[in-house]
Amino acid sequence: MSKPREANKNSYWSNYASRIILNTASHPIEYAKVLIQLGYEPIPPRPCTTFFGKPALKLPNIFDYVKHIKTVDGFAGMYRGLVPKLCGSLVCAVTTEKVLQRYAGEVSRDDDEEHQQNVEDPRGKFVKDLKRDIVSRTSAIIISHPFHVITIRMMAQFVGNETRYMGLFSSIGEVYKENGILGFFSGLVPRVLGDIIFILLASSLTFAVNSYVFEEPDLQMYTNATMSFLASAITYPFQVVSNCMAVSNSGLAAGMPPLMPMYSNWSDCWFDLSNRQQLKRGSSLLIRYYTGPQVIISGRPVPLPKNDNMNLSY
Template sequence: MSKVQEIAEMSKKQENKWSNFAFRIIVNSASHPFEYAKVLIQIGYEPIPPRPAKTFFGKPALKLPNIFQYVKHIKSVDGFVGLYTGLAPKLCGNLLSTIAAHKCAEFLNLGDEEEELEEETEEQSKKKWIKSMKSDLITHSLTVIVSQPFHVITVRMMAQFVGKETKYCGLFTSIREIYHDNGILGFFSGLVPRMLGDVLALILAGSLTYTINRYFIEERELKVYTGATMNFLSSAIMYPFQVVSNCMAVTNSGLAIGSPAYMPHYNSWVQCWLDLSKKNQLKRGSSLLVRYYVGPSITIGGKPLPITKESNFIS
């Protein structure tokens, strides 16, 4: 390949990288209101009381509002603009992650991957997979670390909805508040469970994809779908780490949602995990369309009713 062709190829890759990032910005912006509602659910805030309903099998239950009803409630309180609270720091974190991933790929020389050979031996395939997995783990871990401060800011901006605070009203103001309240470590609140969940999901998805494609699927066309399916499955299994990470991002932050009676002041993410596990709350927010209340309840006249600490909070 001539020098001119190399430059043209590099220019094309650069354009594709930034066009993909622009597409991600559009997608993230469009889906942000739903992500906002999901974060509030994950940290345990339920502003709309559950109503008596029945499960698919006809058993009495308490049904919580779906994600669309939750978004509608946020809009009714803060208006349309309020639906995009926390979008700016989230996009900053995404930009920094993209740059970090690109630089890491350059450092590890991941630009040109070898094409899969038709008659690839098991040893060659295994070595190739291990090399790819190591590179993915390094790159992914780096992107999580560099984006965590912006993730914390985003979650705390969203969490202000509960107590109607205004502590985190801008990027630089939020940086000052986090440093004042929690010091440097405050910018990395919830980092360990977030990284642990992402890394375990990556390892699980990669291992399952390799095993299935190598030993169970022969059709090349079907192998394309294995990775996406395994990524979805592994993300669902590791979902509790997301809940714990976002709870750790707001606990003892000076916000109403991060303090008793809404939430205990957790000293570690393990303590948070054990507490949520005891309350059967590790999967909250995993289902966004059909949601059932799983907290303490009492049955009166054949109808289940929730037992709550606050009129707008379900423990």
């Protein structure tokens, strides 16, 4: 094995190890965020005032939510769903790497004239890179999505204190028993659409700003992060809908009435959440306000009981 190839291989494994460490460390926060996205709020809101002094009801922040999970399930309970999540992350990384390698091989077979043209044409290079990113990301999501479904369903069991989805292999059988083969791809369409739109927005905005606004390299280095943040905020509702669809009709309490309506497809879920202004729930992790039915009594907001038991929040 040549030294460059060996160095690349070591780099890949180093990236995989870093990904595993990062996913493990952030899992409790991601776990709590998923439960919020599903609309589950076990801790009642408390009265507070907004930055402008307006009375409001405040929900626990993400760290309070993680603490609640630990109180109920213990320290190990905060890592429910970690194994399939790591498997999915690894599959996603390997798939992305293989697609990029194949794409690089195809590009290297182009003739010198076309290659020279792409070098001289920034727009041509941008379009090629955009296609490469979309193909690699979409392929990785499709192949790794079954692990994502199992992860979300394992987490969603917290809502009903269930134990249907436990080990990885037993969960595979449970998904198949409940929904068949298609169950492994529940919520795939909104997830893929969200990522494609994210790549299109982030890449296009970065290219436009760096080409026509910021010509200084020192300023261009911050453009990608800024545009990615903006694109992430715009496409966030697709993540909420995808996770809801991964649980819908799963046999879990979190995916059935009264906690969640029975959705026929992802667009049905989208319009329902949109009508209830819930497409952005979970987007704010530190300052979260209750937006469900409430009344003001003696200058203090009081939540009204709801028939569907679903707390509405951001």
